[in-house]
Amino acid sequence: MEQITIIGNGHMARSLAVRMIKGRHSVLILGRNEGKTRDLVEFLGAGAHGGREGTSIEGDLVFLAVPFEEGRKAVSAYGSALAGKVVVDISNPVDLATFDRLLVREDTSAAESIALLAGPTTDVVKAFNTCLAKPLEAGSVAGFPLDVFIAGDSEQAKATVSAVAANSGLRPIDVGPLKRARQLESMMLLVMGLQVNPEHKNFNWDTSLKILP
């Protein structure tokens, strides 16, 4: 069982926390809006507690469940408090005005940018970015466990994230080094674009990207 800190109190924070509590992990929710954090902790029940973003991280596994730029700010603000920890970037740096481009250069990724910012003493892992909040909270889609694609340069850090995903009822897939985040983020530009396109009546933020079987 891990003590996990989730920075953020929105839809993705909620879904990650639900799954991880099912996996019998303990979750600390750190949010900016205290009322929203309190509501989420109450909804999550046993296994969850809350605090204000900026207060101490608990455990060695930290999820950035906030938009990319907010994640960067959190990593900067926590600074050396993240040394020795595994930081999971779940972000999709998609231009939400157009769903036509990424907000990072083509020769890098949000995850690599966060790793650069965090420095060499923190292991940054890309994971869960292909999971949309609603199916992630459910844990499965069409009877299959969700796929969690995991990219990172530390085998040990990826093993930690894989174990948490697996005992939360999901299927972890190690996709290689952190730079594979470019592929994962790129694909979500396309997948998220489908969700907002009214021509795709069946795609309403309730789908999952999977490798079958």
Added chain:
Amino acid sequence: MEQITIIGNGHMARSLAVRMIKGRHSVLILGRNEGKTRDLVEFLGAGAHGGREGTSIEGDLVFLAVPFEEGRKAVSAYGSALAGKVVVDISNPVDLATFDRLLVREDTSAAESIALLAGPTTDVVKAFNTCLAKPLEAGSVAGFPLDVFIAGDSEQAKATVSAVAANSGLRPIDVGPLKRARQLESMMLLVMGLQVNPEHKNFNWDTSLKILP
């Protein structure tokens, strides 16, 4: 029913032809190796006939079922014979020596490169690149029809390819303009890398990338 020309006589040509003949289309296989083309046409049976690459295209829908560079050569060689036709690029320009990079620049795609070469009188569509040969021939994976992601700048050309995919028992998904091929090709760098990685015992060129449900 379309008359379809498939350039190539390998695994992907075979799988595309099997599905399209199931969809009651007629297929012309154009290959370099005459013996291999004859064997494939014999295997396909009614609905298929063959010829040598370089001889006349039949119908208005042409699949480039050859590697990216071969596809470029075919488009150059056919030249104005492709005017007014829909050309489908199914390629994955992946460095097969490393499975670590694409053979096209990050700000373009194989499909866009082929469209540039073909010129404005030919409609190039990216499709079927996320389908591996074995599951494509079967048409379904884990009980679900395969997803065919379709990118292109001509709505009419995409509608033609969508219709062929649908009546071949597959699920077409229009993912937007031709530049979305960058995302489709990028993701396959990752997916193909999983197939060749011995650590992923369950991935053996028999999987499919799908949006569920």
